[in-house]
Amino acid sequence: MDNEKRGNEDAKMRIFVVGLGMVGIAFIEKMLNMDDKRRFIIETCGEEAHFAYNRVALTEYFQHRSIEKLYLNPPEWYAQQDPGRFICHLGEQVVFIDHAAHTVTTSKGRTISYDICIIATGSDAGLPPYVSSERAKSTKGIFVYRSIADLDAIITYADQDGIKGGHATVVGGGLLGLEAAKAVYDLPTIPDVAILNRQAFPLSRQLDADGGEMVLRRIEAMGVKVVTKVGVEDITTVEVVGPDGVRSNVFTGFDLTDGTHLASNLVIFAIGIKPRDELARVSGIETYERGGIKVGDDLRTSAKDVYAIGECASWRSNTYGLIAPGVEMADILAFNLTQTDTDVGTFRPRQMNNPDLSTKLKLMGVDVASFGDFFADKPVQTKDKSSRANGDAPSQNKAASIPLAKRKSRDGKTTPVWEVDSGQSGEAKAPGAAGVPLVTETVTAPSRERHVPKPNIVDSPIKCLTYKDPFASVYK
Numbered sequence: 411m412d413n414e415k416r417g418n419e420d421a422k423m424r425i426f427v428v429g430l431g432m433v434g435i436a437f438i439e440k441m442l443n444m445d446d447k448r449r450f451i452i453e454t455c456g457e458e459a460h461f462a463y464n465r466v467a468l469t470e471y472f473q474h475r476s477i478e479k480l481y482l483n484p485p486e487w488y489a490q491q492d493p494g495r496f497i498c499h500l501g502e503q504v505v506f507i508d509h510a511a512h513t514v515t516t517s518k519g520r521t522i523s524y525d526i527c528i529i530a531t532g533s534d535a536g537l538p539p540y541v542s543s544e545r546a547k548s549t550k551g552i553f554v555y556r557s558i559a560d561l562d563a564i565i566t567y568a569d570q571d572g573i574k575g576g577h578a579t580v581v582g583g584g585l586l587g588l589e590a591a592k593a594v595y596d597l598p599t600i601p602d603v604a605i606l607n608r609q610a611f612p613l614s615r616q617l618d619a620d621g622g623e624m625v626l627r628r629i630e631a632m633g634v635k636v637v638t639k640v641g642v643e644d645i646t647t648v649e650v651v652g653p654d655g656v657r658s659n660v661f662t663g664f665d666l667t668d669g670t671h672l673a674s675n676l677v678i679f680a681i682g683i684k685p686r687d688e689l690a691r692v693s694g695i696e697t698y699e700r701g702g703i704k705v706g707d708d709l710r711t712s713a714k715d716v717y718a719i720g721e722c723a724s725w726r727s728n729t730y731g732l733i734a735p736g737v738e739m740a741d742i743l744a745f746n747l748t749q750t751d752t753d754v755g756t757f758r759p760r761q762m763n764n765p766d767l768s769t770k771l772k773l774m775g776v777d778v779a780s781f782g783d784f785f786a787d788k789p790v791q792t793k794d795k796s797s798r799a800n801g802d803a804p805s806q807n808k809a810a811s812i813p814l815a816k817r818k819s820r821d822g823k824t825t826p827v828w829e830v831d832s833g834q835s836g837e838a839k840a841p842g843a844a845g846v847p848l849v850t851e852t853v854t855a856p857s858r859e860r861h862v863p864k865p866n867i868v869d870s871p872i873k874c875l876t877y878k879d880p881f882a883s884v885y886k
Contacts, residue, residue: 422451422494425747426514426524428504428689430456432465433720433736434530435482440744442496450747452496453524455516457503460558461485466733471561472593480558507693509713526715528743529690529703533683533721533731535560538581540644541679549647551661551676555590556683567676568599575601576675579664581642583607584615587680588629594678595634604635606664606672611638641667645677683731685722702729707761709743717743725762735765 425441427434438452456462463480471480478484488498503517507529513521535554537546546552551573553564567573578600580591587605595603605612611622612629629636643666647659663673685702696704696712702724709717709725720736721729730736739762746759 422449423525424523425450425452425526425528426522427452427454427528427530428507428514429530429532429720429722430454430458430462430498430500431530431532431720432462432482432733433532433740434528435462436737437528437530437719437740437744438496439483440740441748442491444744444748445495446748448495451494453499453522454497455499455502455504455514457501457517458557458559459501461488461498461500463558465557468555468558468561469589469593469596471558472565472596475565477558504689505692507689507695507713507716509693509695509716512715524715526717526747527713529711529716529718529722530720530736530740531686531689531722533685533729535586535679536682536684537679538642538681540642546679549645549659549661552645553676553678555586555593555678555680561593564594564676564678565597568594568597573675574599577602577604577673578676578678579604579606579672579674580678580680581606582680582682583609583612583636583638584680584682585613586682588612590678590680591629591634595632600676602635603633604637604672604674605629606637606640606642608641609638612636637666637672643667646671683721685724685729687722687724690718690722698724698727702727705762708746708759709739709762719743730765730767732765732767735767738762738765 427438434454434456438454441450441452460477460481462482463477464482467480471477488496491498499516502520504514505517506515507513507527508515509527512525512527513523514527515521535556537543537554541552546554551567553567554560555564568578578594578597580587580594580603582590583605587607591603591605594600607614609622611617611619611626613622613625617625626636626638642664645664646662648662649657650660651657661674661677663671664677665671687697687701687703690697690703690711694713695716698704703711703718703722705711705718705723705725707725709719709723711718719739721731723729723739725739742760742762750757750759
């Protein structure tokens with residue numbers, strides 16, 4: 411019976427998934443759900459000791475300190491899977507792909523065969539030019555914000571004598587930077603937190619100046635210092651001798667480009683991410699010079715039967731640091747492997763298209779949403795009601811709103827997805843958020859006769875949008 415079972419497994423196509431992150435597990439789940447004919451057996455290696463967890467919710471870990479609460483699937487889910495369909499290895503990293511022999515080699519010295527290999531290694535946190543990887547590893551007090559291991563290291567260091575009760579600095583005022591600042595702000599051992607940002611306001615790639623200023627005021631009202639419009643020349647360190655006699659460098663602050671010094675006991679660099687493409691490079695798979703594994707519209711790499719999805723992949727020279735494009739890649743690839751040839755006929759393979767990059771996050775207790783193209787910064791000319799009546803030239807400072815698709819509530823009434831705040835009250839209120847302001851960039855759009863808002867709205871520029879998320883309760 412065992413020989414018969416083994417023979418059935420050998421007859422299946424073997425898919426090996428490199429990486430057990432959010433995109434890797436999304437692909438695995440889709441394959442298990444869509445493989446009705448049970449033609450595939452899926453095997454994966456996750457280099458961390460944990461099952462796949464929600465990296466988007468890392469900040470919550472500082473509050474409950476429980477990795478289990480971040481798991482995308484409970485441990486029981488893995489135990490319940492048929493080993494003839496899914497095999498999972500934890501704490502084991504793939505170090506080489508022999509795409510000619512169709513095998514992978516792991517950090518434990520094992521060689522595993524595959525028919526199809528999926529690289530889903532994700533990304534690493536970036537470091538500034540003045541701090542090399544070697545310097546960051548050899549200097550105490552320097553951290554990044556990317557994994558559970560990073561967070562555990564921050565918590566442990568912040569609790570040490572000489573650090574407890576001190577100052578923390580987050581370099582970077584983007585999405586990741588504000589998340590990191592909120593996490594350190596919640597630590598009882600660190601009373602003072604500062605954000606160091608080269609731009610004039612946080613979230614400069616998501617918000618315009620008005621919206622950014624509103625977020626800045628909210629952050630400072632919490633007691634977090636925000637240092638803007640200044641760069642870093644270098645970090646400062648001091649050499650100390652530990653109880654064991656070992657000498658080491660300890661981070662003490664920054665020399666800034668304006669000639670001042672910012673003292674700090676620990677720093678978290680949150681200045682962006684870089685694709686983890688080193689496995690592809692050592693395996694002879696084509697990558698872009700600036701980072702990312704080259705993939706085509708079908709997500710295939712330069713190596714036969716090897717694909718790449720998620721933040722490690724570069725499609726048309728673009729890499730994406732959001733989860734949504736990675737899940738879309740997983741969906742496309744799972745469909746192409748399982749649904750193009752079915753009992754009801756053949757279907758055209760799907761191809762990668764420009765993904766949705768809309769952003770909606772809660773940052774430091776502030777609901778922030780960004781819509782549209784930030785770089786389309788020139789306002790569109792529109793006409794107000796009096797201009798249309800008198801035949802006047804279009805006004806340069808008016809903004810018209812175009813409601814999104816409407817949805818029906820449980821009581822059967824139709825409500826818009828978002829409401830417009832004309833800016834008269836100074837801020838918009840998020841539904842059900844106890845008056846917490848929600849900030850977005852100013853949105854302008856061409857005026858259309860059938861979408862003309864009420865006079866009290868069209869006569870003043872739009873400052874904020876209150877977003878009523880119809881999918882707020884849905885994660886997957």
